[in-house]
Structures are given as structure tokens and as C-alpha cells.
Amino acid sequence: MAGSFNKVILLGNLTRDVELKSTQSGQSVANIGLAVNRRWRTPDGEQREETTFIDCEAWGKTAEMIAQYFSKGRPVLLEGRLRLDTWQDKDSGQNRSKLKVLVENFSFVDSKPGAGGGGGGGGDSHGGASRPARPTRPQTQSEPGISEDDIPF
Numbered sequence: 001m002a003g004s005f006n007k008v009i010l011l012g013n014l015t016r017d018v019e020l021k022s023t024q025s026g027q028s029v030a031n032i033g034l035a036v037n038r039r040w041r042t043p044d045g046e047q048r049e050e051t052t053f054i055d056c057e058a059w060g061k062t063a064e065m066i067a068q069y070f071s072k073g074r075p076v077l078l079e080g081r082l083r084l085d086t087w088q089d090k091d092s093g094q095n096r097s098k099l100k101v102l103v104e105n106f107s108f109v110d111s112k113p114g115a116g117g118g119g120g121g122g123g124d125s126h127g128g129a130s131r132p133a134r135p136t137r138p139q140t141q142s143e144p145g146i147s148e149d150d151i152p153f
Helices: 060-069
Strands: 008-014 019-022 028-041 047-059 075-088 095-108 120-122
Touching: 008 047, 019 060, 028 060, 028 075, 028 095, 047 060, 047 075, 060 095
Parallel strands: 047 095
Antiparallel strands: 008 028, 008 075, 019 028, 028 047, 075 095, 095 120
């Protein structure tokens, strides 16, 4: 295989308020709990649902923006990559590991009052320059001959 690909896109609700911390060097890091629901119907017609709980981590400006605009229960679309953290348990000395999503970008799903109303945000996973917010509807100025009145939304 010539290369590899590691991309995760998740749509779910926060299971707790975002926990924002700073490293000793002043870098912001946010720990995020996400619940993703899957619904399906069995061959017998019975409705089923399962919830997957996912630990996520964001860094830099992305972490700060998520902590500022999101709280428990709020829906969010997260983009990132999987990362396996490994460590040795202090008490037992056993090797431990945990798979988490390293958030590289996010988008608002709802438009809660005072929450910025549908923009997007993000940046690289280690706090570099952030990407510009993605518009939620087409920019009318870039379409010559179309006025605001012509757009149905």
C-alpha cells in the first residue's frame, strides 16, 4: 500500500461540558465527550438504538472555540483523526491504551441564540493558524446578476 488515510467525521451530542485546560507552555487543550446514536429496524420490524460514547480532544484555537460555544447536550459535527494513546498504569504497572479522536475541525449543527448561528471553525490539531469559517449558505456577492431577493432562503 502506497500510503494510509485516517479521517473521522462524527455527528453527535456532547455528553458533558467541554473541559478546557492549558499545558505548562500555555497551549489550550479541550477534552470532549461525544455520544453518537445509531438507529435501525430489525428484520422483525422492531426499532433498535445503540449509543457509542467517544472521547475527543482538541488543541489551540479549536479547543478554545469549542469550549466557548458548546456545552452538554449540544449537537456538533466533528472532523479529525483517530489517535491511540498508550501509557503504563501507575498502580498496577500494566500497559493501557485508549482510542480517541483528535479534532481538527468542527461545525455548528443548530443555531442556538448567541452561539454564532451556524458558522464553522477549526484549525490544525496542534493550535496553528485557524481556517476561515465555512459559510452556511451561498455568498450572493460572488454570483453576478443574482440579487438577495432571488434567493429563497
